[in-house]
Amino acid sequence: MSATSSIGLSARGVTLVLGDGDQQITALNDVALSVSKGEYVAVVGPSGSGKSSLLAVCGGLRTPTKGQVEIGGVEITTLSESERTAVRRRKIGFVFQQSNLVASLSALDQLLLMVHVDGRSPTSADQDRARKLLDSVGLASRAARRPGQLSGGECQRIGIARALMNAPDVLLVDEPTSMLDHNRGRDIVKLLATQTKEHGVATLMVTHDASMLEWADRVLRMEDGRVLAAGGASAQAAQ
Amino acid sequence: MFLALRDLAFAKGRFALMATVILLVAFLMVLLSGLSSGLIERNVSGIKLMKATHIAFEFDDTPSYVNSFVDKEMWEAWAKVPGVNAMTPLGNATFNARNSDGTPLTITLWGIVPGTFMEPTVLTGAPFASDPRGIIISDELIQKGVEVGDVIRLDRVLTELKVIGTAPHANIGHIPIAYAPLPLWQEATYGPPGGPPPGDELPKVLFDYASVIALQVADAAGLKKADDEIGTVTLTREESFNASPAYREEVLTVFMIQGFMIIVSALVVGAFFAVWTIQRTPEIGLVKALGASTGYLIRDALAQALITLVSAIAVGGIAGYLMGRYIDSTGVAFKLEMDAITFTVGMLLAAGLMGAALSIRRIGGVDPIIALGAER
Numbered sequence: 001m002s003a004t005s006s007i008g009l010s011a012r013g014v015t016l017v018l019g020d021g022d023q024q025i026t027a028l029n030d031v032a033l034s035v036s037k038g039e040y041v042a043v044v045g046p047s048g049s050g051k052s053s054l055l056a057v058c059g060g061l062r063t064p065t066k067g068q069v070e071i072g073g074v075e076i077t078t079l080s081e082s083e084r085t086a087v088r089r090r091k092i093g094f095v096f097q098q099s100n101l102v103a104s105l106s107a108l109d110q111l112l113l114m115v116h117v118d119g120r121s122p123t124s125a126d127q128d129r130a131r132k133l134l135d136s137v138g139l140a141s142r143a144a145r146r147p148g149q150l151s152g153g154e155c156q157r158i159g160i161a162r163a164l165m166n167a168p169d170v171l172l173v174d175e176p177t178s179m180l181d182h183n184r185g186r187d188i189v190k191l192l193a194t195q196t197k198e199h200g201v202a203t204l205m206v207t208h209d210a211s212m213l214e215w216a217d218r219v220l221r222m223e224d225g226r227v228l229a230a231g232g233a234s235a236q237a238a239q
Numbered sequence: 240m241f242l243a244l245r246d247l248a249f250a251k252g253r254f255a256l257m258a259t260v261i262l263l264v265a266f267l268m269v270l271l272s273g274l275s276s277g278l279i280e281r282n283v284s285g286i287k288l289m290k291a292t293h294i295a296f297e298f299d300d301t302p303s304y305v306n307s308f309v310d311k312e313m314w315e316a317w318a319k320v321p322g323v324n325a326m327t328p329l330g331n332a333t334f335n336a337r338n339s340d341g342t343p344l345t346i347t348l349w350g351i352v353p354g355t356f357m358e359p360t361v362l363t364g365a366p367f368a369s370d371p372r373g374i375i376i377s378d379e380l381i382q383k384g385v386e387v388g389d390v391i392r393l394d395r396v397l398t399e400l401k402v403i404g405t406a407p408h409a410n411i412g413h414i415p416i417a418y419a420p421l422p423l424w425q426e427a428t429y430g431p432p433g434g435p436p437p438g439d440e441l442p443k444v445l446f447d448y449a450s451v452i453a454l455q456v457a458d459a460a461g462l463k464k465a466d467d468e469i470g471t472v473t474l475t476r477e478e479s480f481n482a483s484p485a486y487r488e489e490v491l492t493v494f495m496i497q498g499f500m501i502i503v504s505a506l507v508v509g510a511f512f513a514v515w516t517i518q519r520t521p522e523i524g525l526v527k528a529l530g531a532s533t534g535y536l537i538r539d540a541l542a543q544a545l546i547t548l549v550s551a552i553a554v555g556g557i558a559g560y561l562m563g564r565y566i567d568s569t570g571v572a573f574k575l576e577m578d579a580i581t582f583t584v585g586m587l588l589a590a591g592l593m594g595a596a597l598s599i600r601r602i603g604g605v606d607p608i609i610a611l612g613a614e615r
Contacts, residue, residue: 052611061528061608082532088607089530096610100525102242104249109241116241117531146249162529174611 008202014067045222072169093163269559322458328449350424364404373403412484509594544595
C-alpha cells in the first residue's frame with residue numbers, strides 16, 4: 001500500500017490470542033477492517049467483545065497472533081518495539097478516557113509534550129499549532145490550566161487536541177464519553193467528527209454507548225472478537 | 240527534562256521533603272568530613288611534617304610509634320642499605336609535665352639527631368639544638384600558655400627542658416610534639432629520675448636506643464630484604480599513620496559513619512523514586528502509549544533525580560561548610576579540606592543517583608497498554 005493511499009488504517013485477518021494453555025482467550029478472531037482518511041468509524045459491542053483489543057492492535061500496543069495492520073501505509077506488525085513506538089508517535093493519535101492527561105502539565109504543555117517525546121524542542125510553529133488546536137476545541141483561554149483545574153469535558157477536548165498535535169494519519173479513540181454526562185459526551189463525539197473531517201484523519205472510535213453513533217460515517221459491531229456487521233450509522237443506531 | 244521540571248514544580252511538597260533529607264545528610268557529611276580531617280590532622284600532623292619517605296619500626300605484626308624500640312646496630316645497618324639516601328633514629332615518648340607556672344601539660348617528646356632531615360622548621364626563637372637542654376615546641380603548646388623561655392619539667396623523671404623556640408603545629412596521637420636533641424630524649428626516657436648523680440655521667444649504653452628509624456629512600460626494592468636481615472618492619476610515611484595511637488580506630492569510626500550515611504542516602508533516594516515511579520505508573524504508561532521511548536522517560540527521570548540531588552547537596556554542603564568554618568574557629572579537632580569535602584559530596588551524589596537509577600529502571604517494565612481503559 002502506498003503512503004498516498006486514501007486508506008489511513010487497515011487490518012486484515014487479525015487474530016489475537018491471549019494467555020497460555022487452557023487459559024487461552026481469542027480476543028480478536030480474523031478481523032478485517034479499513035478506515036479511510038477523513039472517515040469516522042465507530043465500533044460498538046458489549047464488554048469483552050474485543051473492542052479494546054482491536055484498538056491495542058491497531059495502535060501497536062499489542063502484536064497480533066496473526067494478520068497485518070497498516071497505519072498510513074506502514075505495516076506495523078513486523079516492526080520492532082522501538083519502530084512501533086515511533087509509529088505511535090508520528091502516525092497515530094490516541095484519545096483516551098478522561099483521566100489520561102499528565103497531571104503536572106498545563107493544557108498547552110499536554111500538546112507540546114508530543115513534540116518533546118519526538119526528541120525535538122518546540123518551535124514557534126509548534127507553539128502556534130498547539131494554540132490553534134486548543135482554539136479549535138474551544139479551550140484557547142484554558143491553555144495555562146492543569147487537568148485538576150479543568151472539567152471532565154474540557155480534559156477530553158484537550159485529549160483530542162493532543163491527539164492531533166503531530167498531524168497523525170489515524171485517530172484511535174477509546175471510550176471518549178465514558179466519564180462524561182450525556183450532553184457533554186455528545187459534544188465530544190461531535191467534535192471528534194468535525195476534527196476527523198477537518199484534519200483528514202482516519203478515526204476509529206470504540207464505545208459501549210450506542211447513543212453516541214449519530215456522527216459516525218460507519219458503525220462496526222463486535223461480538224466475541226469478530227466484527228459482525230458494518231453499515232451506515234443510522235442503520236446501526238436503529239438496530 | 241520537559242516532564243522532569245514540571246513534575247518538580249507540580250509535586251514540590253514531596254520533592255522538598257526528600258530534598259530536605261538529602262540536604263541534612265549532606266550537611267552532616269560535610270561536618271563528618273571536617274571531623275575526619277581534623278582527627279587525622281590532630282593525630283598525625285607531626286608525621287605528615289616529617290621529611291622521611293619511610294619509617295622502620297622494630298619488627299611487629301602491628302608496628303607502633305609507642306611500642307617500637309630500635310638500637311644503634313639497626314640504624315647503622317640501615318645506613319648501608321642500597322637505595323637508602325639518608326637515615327636517622329627518632330625517639331618517641333609521651334610525658335605528663337608541668338610548665339614553669341605549674342600548668343599541667345601532656346607532651347610527646349621527639350628525640351631528633353641535630354643536623355639531620357628530621358630537624359623541625361623553627362618559627363620563632365633559637366635554632367634547634369642551639370642549647371643541648373633546649374626544646375622546640377609545637378605552636379599548639381603556645382596556645383596552651385607555654386612561652387619561649389619557660390622550663391617544662393617532666394613528671395616522675397623530673398627532667399627539665401628549656402623552651403627555646405616554636406615549630407609549626409605538629410601532633411601525634413592528639414598530643415603536641417616537643418622536639419628535643421636525641422641525647423636529651425634518651426636521658427629523659429631511659430635515665431634515672433632527676434638525671435645522673437652530681438659528677439656522674441649516664442651509662443653510654445642508654446644512648447644506643449631510640450624508637451624508630453626515619454629513612455629517605457630513593458629505591459624501595461631492597462627494603463623487604465633489609466627488614467628481614469635487620470629485624471625491622473618498614474612502612475611508608477603515610478602507612479605509618481596507622482602506627483600512631485588510636486589513628487586506625489578513629490579514622491575507621493568516622494569512615495564507617497560516612498559510609499553508612501552514604502548507604503542510607505542511596506536507600507532513601509532509591510525508596511523515594513521507587514514510590515514516585517510506582518505512583519506515576521499510569522502516567523508513564525500513557526506517555527509511552529503516546530510514543531515516548533523508554534530511554535526518553537528514563538533520561539527525564541534521571542534528570543529529575545539529578546536536579547533534586549544537586550540542589551539538596553549544594554544547599555546542605557554550603558550550610559555544612561559555613562557551620563564547619565565556625566567549628567574550625569573554636570579550636571576543636573576539625574579541619575575543612577576542599578578535596579575531602581568534594582570527595583564526600585561526590586560520593587553522596589553518586590550513591591543517590593545509583594539509588595535513583597535502580598528505582599527508575601522499572602520504567603522499562605511499564606506496559607503502555609495500561610493507557611487503554613479496559614486494559615488497566
